[in-house]
Amino acid sequence: MSREIHTHFRPCNLCEATCGLEIKYRGNETISIRGDKNDLLSRGHICPKAVALKDTYNDPDRLRKPVIKKDKEWKEVSYEEAFNIAVSRIKGIQERYGNDSVAVYLGNPVAHNIGLLLNVPNFIKALKTKQRYSATSVDQLPHNFAAYFMFGHYMLLPIPDIDRTNFFLIIGANPAVSNGSIMTAPDVINRITGIKKRGGKIVVVDPRRTETAKLATKHFFIKPNTDALLLLSMLNVIFKKNLDKPGRLEKFIKNYEQVKGIASNFSPERVSKITGISANDIERLAGDFATSDRAVCYGRFGASTQEFGGLTQWLINVLNIVTGNFDREGGAMFTTPAVDLVGMSKFGGSRGSYGRWRSRVKELPEFAGELPVTTLADEILTPGEGQVKGLITIAGNPVLTTPSGRKLEKALSQLEFMLSVDIYINETTSFADLIIPTATGLEAPVFEMLFYQLSVRNFVKYAPPLMDKGELKYDWEVIGELTTRINSKYPIMEPEQAISFMLQMGPYGDKVTLEKLKDSPYGIDLGELKPQLPERLFTEDGKIDLIPAVFVKDLTRLEEKLKEKEDPEFPFILIGRRDIRSSNSWLHNSQRLIKGRNRSTMLINSIDAENLGIKNGEEVRVTSTEGSIIIKAEISDKMMQGVVSIPNGWGHNREGVKLTVAGTNPGVSVNDITQPKIDKLTGNAAFSGTRVRVERGEELSCVNIS
Numbered sequence: 132m133s134r135e136i137h138t139h140f141r142p143c144n145l146c147e148a149t150c151g152l153e154i155k156y157r158g159n160e161t162i163s164i165r166g167d168k169n170d171l172l173s174r175g176h177i178c179p180k181a182v183a184l185k186d187t188y189n190d191p192d193r194l195r196k197p198v199i200k201k202d203k204e205w206k207e208v209s210y211e212e213a214f215n216i217a218v219s220r221i222k223g224i225q226e227r228y229g230n231d232s233v234a235v236y237l238g239n240p241v242a243h244n245i246g247l248l249l250n251v252p253n254f255i256k257a258l259k260t261k262q263r264y265s266a267t268s269v270d271q272l273p274h275n276f277a278a279y280f281m282f283g284h285y286m287l288l289p290i291p292d293i294d295r296t297n298f299f300l301i302i303g304a305n306p307a308v309s310n311g312s313i314m315t316a317p318d319v320i321n322r323i324t325g326i327k328k329r330g331g332k333i334v335v336v337d338p339r340r341t342e343t344a345k346l347a348t349k350h351f352f353i354k355p356n357t358d359a360l361l362l363l364s365m366l367n368v369i370f371k372k373n374l375d376k377p378g379r380l381e382k383f384i385k386n387y388e389q390v391k392g393i394a395s396n397f398s399p400e401r402v403s404k405i406t407g408i409s410a411n412d413i414e415r416l417a418g419d420f421a422t423s424d425r426a427v428c429y430g431r432f433g434a435s436t437q438e439f440g441g442l443t444q445w446l447i448n449v450l451n452i453v454t455g456n457f458d459r460e461g462g463a464m465f466t467t468p469a470v471d472l473v474g475m476s477k478f479g480g481s482r483g484s485y486g487r488w489r490s491r492v493k494e495l496p497e498f499a500g501e502l503p504v505t506t507l508a509d510e511i512l513t514p515g516e517g518q519v520k521g522l523i524t525i526a527g528n529p530v531l532t533t534p535s536g537r538k539l540e541k542a543l544s545q546l547e548f549m550l551s552v553d554i555y556i557n558e559t560t561s562f563a564d565l566i567i568p569t570a571t572g573l574e575a576p577v578f579e580m581l582f583y584q585l586s587v588r589n590f591v592k593y594a595p596p597l598m599d600k601g602e603l604k605y606d607w608e609v610i611g612e613l614t615t616r617i618n619s620k621y622p623i624m625e626p627e628q629a630i631s632f633m634l635q636m637g638p639y640g641d642k643v644t645l646e647k648l649k650d651s652p653y654g655i656d657l658g659e660l661k662p663q664l665p666e667r668l669f670t671e672d673g674k675i676d677l678i679p680a681v682f683v684k685d686l687t688r689l690e691e692k693l694k695e696k697e698d699p700e701f702p703f704i705l706i707g708r709r710d711i712r713s714s715n716s717w718l719h720n721s722q723r724l725i726k727g728r729n730r731s732t733m734l735i736n737s738i739d740a741e742n743l744g745i746k747n748g749e750e751v752r753v754t755s756t757e758g759s760i761i762i763k764a765e766i767s768d769k770m771m772q773g774v775v776s777i778p779n780g781w782g783h784n785r786e787g788v789k790l791t792v793a794g795t796n797p798g799v800s801v802n803d804i805t806q807p808k809i810d811k812l813t814g815n816a817a818f819s820g821t822r823v824r825v826e827r828g829e830e831l832s833c834v835n836i837s
């Protein structure tokens with residue numbers, strides 16, 4: 132083996148920021164991972180997670196061969212045996228109970244894995260099942276929903292032009308920790324503080340005074356689930372004061388007067404009590420936003436995973452449009468990516484869909500071919516024709532990441548067959564009968580195809596595999612192989628070939644080819660975002676529908692919210708939070724990411740804590756309708772009163788899990804108590820909808836914990 136030290140450049144594929152990495156290596160040994168100063172998008176930024184790519188490569192807990200469960204013990208089998216077993220069991224179940232008796236769940240890393248992005252669609256077609264689920268419905272579904280109904284394409288997502296805006300209104304997002312989402316913006320802290328440096332404003336609306344709020348000019352606490360009311364009242368002010376100015380957009384928007392009429396019902400005075408923001412503050416915020424020369428409102432996870440996620444995302448678009456901050460510099464804009472997934476759908480791909488079928492038990496409508504994952508457990512547990520008997524999870528950990536994890540565990544244990552394509556035996560895959568591992572991270576090529584659709588600058592980069600993958604197969608080989616064995620009409624999609632083809636079809640043609648990308652280790656910068664409406668719209672009449680009918684119907688539900696009473700049994704609202712050294716549920720097996728103080732704690736406001744007699748660091752019991760967890764309380768004035776925060780992705784001490792390092796600091800799974808409650812409009816999980824009761828330590832000793 133060569134003893135020489137070499138340098139390799141690649142995007143980090145652990146989160147949406149896609150930071151450029153500079154990796155020094157010798158053979159299969161990683162010597163250092165640093166931020167690549169020359170990366171044209173990330174400019175040297177990096178976070179602590181990137182170094183964990185090395186740990187994942189070396190992790191002794193990583194599966195290197197497929198394993199099958201026999202009498203509760205795992206036994207290694209060859210890939211060939213694994214493919215045979217998987218296909219015969221899946222086909223057997225489908226023959227006995229019908230195609231829909233096999234469900235598929237796709238987890239978050241699918242989005243960062245070019246091989247999976249290319250091969251999963253055919254896999255699902257080959258399976259012919261309507262039981263399709265993914266992390267979309269515990270995450271960004273309302274963004275896709277609003278885009279589909281307003282712009283005609285579920286992937287036509289507006290991105291905040293953060294580098295050129297002078298007013299950044301952030302609702303329910305914490306990019307200082309998450310590094311940005313539906314906004315690929317590496318080095319995001321400098322991008323945000325850059326707004327202030329050029330004299331602009333940053334306003335954060337969040338029930339917690341977050342790390343991003345610390346960077347802002349102003350922070351407003353908002354009661355969870357009430358953002359749609361805040362936005363409507365801002366529109367109310369803007370219309371009343373004639374501050375609306377859609378400008379160029381006027382020619383291709385419709386139903387303007389209808390929106391005006393609706394907003395007229397929601398004065399700041401009317402929503403002030405329920406939102407927790409004073410009428411004066413709302414009025415000033417609306418005025419400042421509307422009169423800024425370049426403003427953008429951006430709402431993310433907290434604006435989506437709540438009771439009114441759909442209405443909130445719709446209203447964020449409306450606010451940007453009526454103030455003229457849409458499809459223009461410094462506002463919300465669309466990208467022109469080198470692989471243009473949205474543009475390509477002109478040649479046939481899906482633009483999205485709604486209600487073509489419904490879930491069996493709760494009759495929830497599909498969106499873009501998927502059902503809400505909150506109902507997966509119902510589909511497995513409820514007997515009857517069409518009951519799910521087989522499940523395939525690909526790069527997902529729904530036991531820890533979807534609401535009511537304990538109920539899902541019960542469901543998984545009743546399946547006739549479960550296959551997981553994953554790299555670990557974790558809280559979900561431990562229920563599988565067969566786990567097929569794959570090459571990931573440094574062993575795989577990286578092409579962040581999805582995130583270049585969502586980037587604050589048009590940018591593209593490719594990196595080939597760096598480390599030897601040994602006997603492991605790539606995800607695309609595994610899924611491709613399963614697909615062709617189920618239905619030989621579907622070919623295996625090899626990433627490099629497919630990327631070349633898609634680049635050729637893209638807007639830059641020969642300017643961006645795979646060869647050129649291979650010669651551009653710092654990526655290729657394709658310039659700032661450009662206005663592109665109305666041409667880019669996919670609606671039948673070529674117009675933006677400012678208020679599609681489905682949203683009108685949901686307003687009745689919002690009206691009801693105004694009358695909502697406190698629930699004395701469950702007086703607190705539970706929200707989540709992220710941590711810079713976590714990535715959802717799956718990087719905790721890295722010592723450098725898990726070490727240190729316990730981060731799986733419940734934040735509670737000091738007045739609430741005092742009222743309950745809770746001391747800092749004391750263990751408390753948090754109870755919802757789903758059950759109870761015991762967790763350490765951390766008293767924090769960063770929390771709004773009446774709201775508590777618990778991060779997700781913890782709880783690694785479950786039976787059967789083989790995560791040695793994670794087990795040393797396992798934490799508690801908040802999703803053991805989140806309710807499978809949804810935003811009724813979109814079907815997205817309403818994590819911020821869970822109401823809980825908090826009880827102090829002393830009372831714990833005499834109570835049985837269920």
Ligand SMILES: Nc1nc2c(c(=O)[nH]1)N[C@H]1C(S)=C(S)[C@@H](COP(=O)(O)OP(=O)(O)OC[C@H]3O[C@@H](n4cnc5c(=O)[nH]c(N)nc54)[C@H](O)[C@@H]3O)O[C@H]1N2
Pocket residue numbers: 237238239240244266269270432525526527528529531532533552553554555557569570571572606707708714715716717778779780801802805818
């Ligand atoms: N309460 C609460 N719940 C949440 C959230 C929250 O904020 N609060 N956040 C939600 C959000 S935004 C999301 S996206 C979801 C995420 O939900 P999931 O996608 O279900 O969870 P992850 O933790 O991302 O799990 C990733 C899995 O992929 C495996 N994996 C990693 N890399 C690869 C690979 O290259 N190939 C394969 N085959 N497998 C791989 C890991 O071992 C792990 O099992 O969680 C959601 N759940």
Ligand SMILES: Nc1nc2c(c(=O)[nH]1)N[C@H]1C(S)=C(S)[C@@H](COP(=O)(O)OP(=O)(O)OC[C@H]3O[C@@H](n4cnc5c(=O)[nH]c(N)nc54)[C@H](O)[C@@H]3O)O[C@H]1N2
Pocket residue numbers: 146147239270302303304305306308309310311312336337338339341353354355356357358431432433434437706707708709710711712713714715819
């Ligand atoms: N370090 C790290 N980075 C990550 C991840 C990770 O796990 N760790 N996960 C990645 C993934 S999969 C995603 S989707 C992104 C998410 O990226 P972000 O959307 O930036 O993520 P969050 O930190 O969950 O921010 C959501 C915020 O909404 C607030 N919130 C909760 N409920 C409400 C509400 O009702 N109204 C309002 N206004 N705010 C509310 C919360 O307090 C929180 O501050 O992060 C990605 N980046």
Ligand code: SF4
Pocket residue numbers: 143144145146147148149150176177178179180181310317
């Ligand atoms: S911010 Fe995201 S992309 Fe950048 S180094 Fe960290 S995990 Fe990787």
Ligand SMILES: [Mo]
Pocket residue numbers: 239266270
């Ligand atoms: Mo996510």
